[in-house]
Amino acid sequence: MAAVFLRRLSAFFALLIAVSVLGVGGAASPALADPDEGGTKTLRDALESAAKGQADAIQKLNASKKRQVQLQATVKNATASAKALESQVGQIANRSYRLGRTSTVTLLLNSTSPDSFLQRIQQIDMLGQIDGQILQQYRDDVARAQAAKAAVDREIVEQQKQVAALTKKKKEAELALGSVGGGGAAGGFVSANSPLAKPAPRNSDGSWPKESCTVDDPTTSGCITPRLLNAYQQARAAGFTHYTSCWSQRSSGEHPKGRACDFSANKSGFQNVAASGADKTYGNNLAAFFVKNADRLGVMYVIWYRQIWMPGTGWKAYSKSGGPSEVHTNHVHLSIL
Incomplete structure (x- = not known):
């Protein structure tokens, strides 16, 4: 009798763990959607410095x-x-x-x-x-x-x-990009038919105003920047309404700063498989939308399906190893300046 009780108890805890990890409909939880957000802290700092400096230089x-x-x-x-x-x-x-x-x-x-x-x-x-x-x-x-x-x-x-x-x-x-084994030219995701987004506000000299995590995140209980909120709203207005998670508590990266969102390729959530069929097409179109509107939205970089895009380099191979979340084949990652 005791053995049966222990087996049932073990099964119950296993079920709880599975639900917490997969969520409803087999989707991964928001915290696991993008575990390390594009590489090491050194990479992210370099990306931010390069992209921010380049965006300002382009405007000047x-x-x-x-x-x-x-x-x-x-x-x-x-x-x-x-x-x-x-x-x-x-x-x-x-x-x-x-x-x-x-x-x-x-x-x-x-x-x-x-x-x-x-x-x-x-x-x-x-x-x-x-x-x-x-x-x-x-x-x-x-x-x-x-x-x-x-x-x-x-x-x-x-x-x-x-x-x-x-x-x-x-x-x-x-x-x-080379520090994580990427950097090679890639085909990328671009579409001339992508709709135009409403531009985010700029300073009078054309530069981006400094923003912090000050507005409520519509996807979580956290906060995001006004510029990221505009990008999220513009994506939804363009028809990209699949499950999305922006702010999350982490030790580093753009998500805890309220400057990044993960857009699931699947409608219900982050699946632990590489997107295919309609989900893959959805991700392709969403990535292309952000690329076309990068200057309007203040895009720092986009990661999707083993490729990473920045304004100054275009699409490059993103050869990080791991599962669908790590290599970004189940969601589009967007980081805003």
């Missing part, structure tokens, strides 16, 4: 290019305006050369009456004002064109610095 580079176009237009307009005044300036110069310094006295002496004398004075005064205005406008236009050109040159120098920064950050990201 785009701003520099936009400003460069504006300044080039200023140079063009100022030069055209100065060109139009050249003939008038030439006429003034020729008149000054012909009449010389005595021209004013000569004009006054040639007057035949007091009224004519006064009229000549008014004409001379008006002529002087017109000459002065034309010459000043000419000088102002030329100076403006020169200043604009100098500004363009400074923008180009800054642009070159940003390109160098991008190259350096890209190299850092590649080295970080």
